[in-house]
Amino acid sequence: MIKTMWMKLLDILYRCKNWIAGLFQPLRLEKELEIEMQHHLAFSKEHYEREGMSSNAAKKAALKGFGNVESLKEDCRDSWGTRVINDFIRDCRYSARMLRNSKGFSFAVVITLALCIGANITIFSALYHLVLRQLPFEEPENLVRIHYVNKETASKKLNPGNFLDGASYSQYQDYKAETDLFENISLHYYLFRVVDSSQLKGVCATASFFDVMRVEPILGRFYTEEEMYPSTAPVVVLSETLWRTKYASDPDIIGKSFQFLNKPPLTIIGVAPQSLETLDRNIRFFTPYHYRLIEHERIPDSAFWARLKPGVSPNTVSERLLAIETHWNEEKADTQSKKMFERDQRRFRMNLSHPFENQLLMLQFGAFLVLLIGCVNVTNLLLGRAKKRQFELSIRHSCGASSVALGRMMFCESMILAFLGAIIGTVFSWVGLFSINNYLTSLDATTTAANLNATVFVWISVTATVISFLMGLIPLALLWKSGSIQKIDNSSRASSFGKGAKTFSNGLVVLQVAMTCALLIGAGLLFRSLTKVSEVDPGFDPSGxxxxxxxxxxxxxxxxxxxxxxxxxxxxxxxxxxxxxxxxxxxxxxxxxxxxxxxxxxxxxxxxxxxxxxxxxxxxxxxxxxxxxxxxxxxxxxxxxxxxxxxxxxxxxxxxxxxxxxxxxxxxxxxxxxxxxxxxxxxxxxxxxxxxxxxxxxxxxxxxxxxxxxxxxxxxxxxxxxxxxxxTRSLDSITPEMQSKLKEIHPQLHLYDPMFLDEAYHDLNLERRGITWLVGLFAVLAVLLSAVGIYGVLSFSVEQRRREIGIRSAIGASRREILSMILVQGLVKTGSGLVVGIIASFYLTRFLESQLFNVSTLDLGTYLSAPVMILLISLLASYLPARKAVKIDPHEALRAE
Amino acid sequence: MTNHVFPKGALEMLIMKVLSNGSHHGWGIAQKIHLLSSEALTVEEGSLYPTLSRMQQRGWIKGRMGLSENNRQAKYYTLTSLGKMHLKQEQKRWEELAAGIAQVLKSND
Structure with missing residues (x-):
């Protein structure tokens, strides 16, 4: 009993070992097998020769006695277990050759995929970087930023960074006492100071700030609670970037002096890690929150950073803090503050959400639509190609290729296409991210650049594999179902592509058009908003x-x-x-x-x-x-x-x-x-x-x-x-002169933030413009892809119906009738797609509302012009195959069986 | 020379038995089986090789290239200790099977 089990185990172990060894030396096994068999045949031939046969006859007899050499070799290869891989490599080689032979088709598929995948990688990377990515601190899910909003700011859905009200030190002390809510809480605000003629942004925070973030200094130390009192020597902590750029990472920076313009000098006591700069890209220094400030005074634009105790929800915190404030206002506030509290109806907002979250999600949706449209296109193209190869596939099948083997072959092809597309798409997205980063950093000075990262790569590979799986196998499955592979059938009379397949293909086109229509309407609405915005008369002349x-x-x-x-x-x-x-x-x-x-x-x-x-x-x-x-x-x-x-x-x-x-x-x-x-x-x-x-x-x-x-x-x-x-002069030419004139009056006078109004005015629109152009780009891509899709499906259909069209024209159909027959086919598909698309837009444009300006989500002009544009383009796309149909010579068509 | 159809598994057993007495190449094994069975058994030559391949994968026999009698390259097979164990096991099973069949055939019921 034990012996049998032991032998079974050894059996398995040996097989594994030999299989792995075989993987590394496939050629050796092949060579040895060939030598062996040749040796055997040689002996056999000699044997027959000795029995009196001639050389040739002996050779033939030896082979006959031996059996089918190739088939036996296959059996041996089976036992090696390397067959799967060898077959796969062989399929890949074959696929590569086939793809090289039909360059047009391959190019179309690869470019389609590359554009779609590239668009998605770009947007998704940005989304991930700005919105989904966790802050680089310990247990980031417990970190929150708490700030006040009053009724006015809350109703305008303004960005969290632009609120007016602030917090006071006494509030901080009250909240600190809520130890069941907060593990740690800190109060901070941003400030701007001039250092050596350049303006820097910094954080003024309580000492607990560093504990909330749970960070350690790179060099030196952070300031303590005691140093928040005005009597202690003034200190400052530098950010890693400032230490690196201004002081060349000087290891002896501790103890040196740091001075703001017109303020007493500070001592540098430490350098903070770069992770803190993810809160705001421009942070360059940290100074202690000074206790000299009046306790109840609210510093504008100040807020709390807190680390919640695990399990505490933001809602609980929000309610508790509001209760504290209400209580304070009733008990301790003077009438003035009380009235202000009631008037403003202050609430707490706690979030880490990024100001661009909604826009990015919207863009991601658009990119995803483009990807879908692209996939639809590619599937249709492959369907067409599969039909063309029907003959070849059925021959293979009759030679012994199982459905699995055929599937593997198709999978190889589509896998090569998908991976090529993914690689080129990644290159596209690298370019795309480069331009988006430039745009983003001018838009919101706090963000750092988004990069391609490993997670995205993994996702893309997975997506590419799934895509290739579907793309390769769906057409094959359809052909298989229709039974046209099981029998060898060369004639195109066998339009037995199956009704199911045809409906599927048509359905895909309709879906494509619908999505394009929705995208185009969305883009149209955004463009109209943009025009309306730029038409607004500022009422003054910002240039100059x-x-x-x-x-x-x-x-x-x-x-x-x-x-x-x-x-x-x-x-x-x-x-x-x-x-x-x-x-x-x-x-x-x-x-x-x-x-x-x-x-x-x-x-x-x-x-x-x-x-x-x-x-x-x-x-x-x-x-x-x-x-x-x-x-x-x-x-x-x-x-x-x-x-x-x-x-x-x-x-x-x-x-x-x-x-x-x-x-x-x-x-x-x-x-x-x-x-x-x-x-x-x-x-x-x-x-x-x-x-x-x-x-x-x-x-x-x-x-x-x-x-x-x-x-x-x-x-x-x-x-x-x-x-x-x-x-009339430029910024660079006039600013130094202004600065020097100021210095003549007093050497410590400084010109802060000089800028031209028209640039700022122009920049107000930056966000809107960026999104509008991106969505517009997606819409254009979608339209192009849909046009290619319609063209593909129609020209495939014309190929299929060669005989029928030939007959029609033989019995007297005019050129115009044939032309219109095909055009109508195309228009019907487009039309149904447009109807679905318009209906979908009614619903989907609701999500655009926050981006629109003076344009209703049901703007008639856009809803009319977008479908018309799509109709025109699809007419063009249908015209080409229609022309091909007209050119079909009835004699040839009928003859080609 | 009557050719009997080989029952499954018997070929492997015979190969192992032949190899237990020394190493041979493929042709040699076929010849040996033919000889030892007093020419009653003839192996279909080609089918030897997939079987040899399988047995090699399972570690029952080991193959090594060498120079054969006619100065050609050939692969020589030897029985491994694992193979010896399997041979004993298979032999025992076969003998039990043969005895059982013979017994049934002899009975008069």
């Missing part, structure tokens, strides 16, 4: 307008000097050649603010609705030359006087007049500023001028609110301002 920020506060401690310096700066700027106009205004920095402040005014003589605090407007603080510099037309009255006006003078834009003062003379109207909580100072002022509407918030976010301008140039000290200049 340069803006920069000047901070007086950090240079001059004495407030009384600020007015004089400001005037001197303006004077000096006017002296620069090429400068046409100089003005200044108050602003927070971003040229086109993506979030809005609204204020309220009461109008003398205009009663308010009950519950209304006043009319809502935006306020801008400017000087008298502002309108001239910006190119905003003055419609009535006058602009502000330079160097001071009587207090209480307003300038409004025409929207204000249209909306709130219809039929009244604006120049005698009086306004009073109201606070949003109700109540004002009863400080009535007068409107002195009306200007044109200017979209200073960007083209596609007009909320229709009018703008009220107030005079900033009134001898009040201003800690900093936005300098606005109209000039």
């Amino acid at each position: 307008v340069l803006q920069a920020r000047i901070k007086l506060r950090e240079v001059y401690e004495d407030r009384t000097k600020w007015v004089g310096v400001r005037n001197r700066i303006l004077e000096v700027m006017r002296e620069i050649p090429g400068v046409e106009s100089v003005s200044f205004r108050y602003g927070t920095g971003d040229v086109f603010t993506k979030y809005t402040y609204s204020r309220y005014f009461a109008i003398r003589g205009v009663p308010l609705e009950p519950g209304e605090v006043g009319v809502r407007v935006h306020i801008k603080w400017i000087d008298g030359t502002f309108f001239e510099t910006m190119g905003i037309p003055l419609l009535h009255g006058r602009t502000f006087f330079l160097g001071g006006d009587e207090p209480g003078r307003f300038i409004v834009d025409e929207t204000f007049v249209e909306k709130y003062l219809p039929g009244k003379d604006p120049l005698v109207t009086e306004l009073d500023r109201r606070s949003s909580l109700g109540g004002g100072r009863n400080d009535w002022g007068r409107i002195v001028g009306v200007v044109g509407r200017a979209n200073l918030e960007g083209q596609d976010r007009p909320d229709g609110l009018p703008i009220v301008y107030q005079n900033l140039d009134n001898n009040e000290p201003l800690w900093g301002f936005l300098l606005t200049i109209r000039t």
Whole structure:
């Protein structure tokens, strides 16, 4: 009993060992076999010769006695177990040769696949990198960023990075106490400082920040809680990139000095790992959150990073924090804060989602559609080819190739095509990612470049294999089912491709057209939005307008000097050649603010609705030359006087007049500023001028609110301002001159963020444009692929129906009748596809809504023009095979059996 | 010379028996079987080789190239110890089978 088991085991072991050995030396086994058999035959021949046969007769007798040499060799090869691999290699060689012989077909398939796969790899890599990828920290699923949103920002679905409200240190302390929710929590905000004439972005965070992220310093150490107090020596931690680029990874950097412009020097105590820069690509330094800040003061744009205890859900946290805030407001807040809390209805938002998530998902869907369309095409092409090879396949079958063997052969072919396509597609995607990265980094300065990575490669290989499996075997299965391989049948009369196969093929085309239609409609809607956006009249002339920020506060401690310096700066700027106009205004920095402040005014003589605090407007603080510099037309009255006006003078834009003062003379109207909580100072002022509407918030976010301008140039000290200049010179030529003029006034004055408005204005559209062009590209690809698909199917059908068409033309069908017969065939397929596509679009365009501007998802123009375009192209694609059909000579067709 | 159809497995047994007395190449094995059976058994020559191949894969025999009597290259086979074990086993089974069949044939019932 044991002995038999033991022998069985040995049996298996030996077979494995010999099989593996055989894999490595297949040639040796073949050679030895050949020698053996020849040796045997030689002996046998001699034997017969000795019996008296002639040499030739002996040879024949030897062979006869031996048996079928090749067949016996096959049996031997079977026993080696290497047959599968040898057969496979042989199939591949054969397939390669066949593909080389039909270059057109191979090229079409490979390019189709390459384009589709390339598009998908590109989008998916970007998606993966920006959205799906985990942060490179320990247990990233427990990391959250918590920030406030008020009702206004939440309703506008604004990007998380652009909220207004912030958090305070006392909040941080309250939340820190919630130890059942948080393992660790930290408070941070971003700040900008100038170091050696270049502006750097950094993080100001509590010491717990590094514990939340669970990172270790590359060099030195991180700061501690004690160093958050103002009495300790000021320290800074550098980011890895800054250490590498500015200090050439100097190992002795610890202890050296680091200085922001106009601030006391800091000591460098450590270098932070690069993983922290995934939070924001531009982070260059970390400084401690200073406790000197007023506890309840909310720093704008600050937020919490927290590591949740495992198992705690964001909803629980959100509710708990809201409860804490509500409690605090009821117990401890002053009436002012209380009212603000109620007004704003603050909520917590916790997320790590990327601002582009929706767009990328949409693009991925589009790319996927293109892939499907491409696969459909390829399948149809292969179907056609399989039919052509029907004869060859049936011969093979009759020679003994089983369905498995045939399947393997077809699989080899399609596998070679699919892998070629995948490789070329990867090359395409490398190019594609390169351009997308350029676009992305200009769009959102925080992202790092997306790369092809191993996961994507694996996915692509898997996809390619699956594709080749389907592509190779579906046509074969269809042919097999129709029985046309089992019998050798050369005539094309055997249109017995099976009704199933034909319907399948047609169904594929209809599906193709439907998807193309949906894509094209989507692209059309996006393009119309883009046009509408660019048609929006900004109301001012952004070209040639340069803006920069000047901070007086950090240079001059004495407030009384600020007015004089400001005037001197303006004077000096006017002296620069090429400068046409100089003005200044108050602003927070971003040229086109993506979030809005609204204020309220009461109008003398205009009663308010009950519950209304006043009319809502935006306020801008400017000087008298502002309108001239910006190119905003003055419609009535006058602009502000330079160097001071009587207090209480307003300038409004025409929207204000249209909306709130219809039929009244604006120049005698009086306004009073109201606070949003109700109540004002009863400080009535007068409107002195009306200007044109200017979209200073960007083209596609007009909320229709009018703008009220107030005079900033009134001898009040201003800690900093936005300098606005109209000039014909370029940024590179004028900025150094402006900087040096400033330095003449005071060596520590610095021109922050100089930029031209039209570039910023143009950039507002960058996101929209990028997506529109990408979707447009997909749509064009889809249309091309569908055209090829229709062409393929129709010309295949014409081939099949050669005889029938020949007969028709023989019995008297005119050229036109045959032409129209084929064209109609094509149009019917296209038509049904369009119908399905349009219906699908009704449903699918809903997802586009957030991207559209002034265009309805059911825009008639697009819904009409897209199908028409597809119809025209498919007409063209149908025309070519139709022409081929017409050219069929009835004699030849009938003769070729 | 009557040729009997070889029952399954018998060929392997005979090959192993022949090789137990010394190593031979393929032709030699066929000759030996023919001789030892007093010319009652003739192996269909070609079919020898797939069997030899199978037995080699299972480790019952080992093959090695060498120079044969007529100065040609030939593959010589030897029986392995595993093969010896199998030979004994097969021989025993065959003898039991033959005895059983003979017994049934002799009976008069």
